[in-house]
Amino acid sequence: MSISITLQTRCAGVCELCGAEPAVIEITVSPKDESTENQVAICTVCETALANADEKNHWQCLSGSIWSTEPAVQALSYRILYGIRDESWAAEILDSGAADESVINWAMKAYEVADVHQDAYGNVLANGDNVILTQALKIKGTSFSAPKGTQVRSIHLVHDNTEQIEGKINGTMIVILTKFVKKG
Numbered sequence: 001m002s003i004s005i006t007l008q009t010r011c012a013g014v015c016e017l018c019g020a021e022p023a024v025i026e027i028t029v030s031p032k033d034e035s036t037e038n039q040v041a042i043c044t045v046c047e048t049a050l051a052n053a054d055e056k057n058h059w060q061c062l063s064g065s066i067w068s069t070e071p072a073v074q075a076l077s078y079r080i081l082y083g084i085r086d087e088s089w090a091a092e093i094l095d096s097g098a099a100d101e102s103v104i105n106w107a108m109k110a111y112e113v114a115d116v117h118q119d120a121y122g123n124v125l126a127n128g129d130n131v132i133l134t135q136a137l138k139i140k141g142t143s144f145s146a147p148k149g150t151q152v153r154s155i156h157l158v159h160d161n162t163e164q165i166e167g168k169i170n171g172t173m174i175v176i177l178t179k180f181v182k183k184g
Helices: 005-011 044-051 056-065 071-083 088-096 101-111
Strands: 025-028 039-042 131-133 164-169 172-177 181-183
Touching: 005 039, 025 044, 039 044, 039 071, 044 056, 056 071, 056 088, 071 088, 071 101
Parallel strands: none
Antiparallel strands: 025 039, 131 181, 164 172
């Protein structure tokens, strides 16, 4: 991919990560869109290092780019260094950087794992799915129990806990542990 004129002007033709080689590739720092302010101009050496996890020592050059005035360059630098933070020099560079909270959050998006709710058999659950209880459950706060095999229609996922779903049994909305249901 070639570099846009705007990005070429911003980087003055030099890699925004290492600062040593001519910039020839533009990459977008996910999960942002492909506008210039979300892109970084890099060289072929940095591109190779991005693709090869064994090239850790190359990234010592990020001690300069972590201080860039461009948020995309800071975010990508932080993301790379965070991935190799077990190297003492990388941890030191991370500690010395003064990236804004929003830049750090942007960088860390690459390490977020999406909430995945799974039933007792490993099937992925989604809002609106129907499930079947795999064992009898005594429903706290009510005078009834739900026998094994009870169908719960149109469940809702509990956003901050992948081990819980919500559903109605006998007209009462309850929280059910995913380990006690199977997708049905």
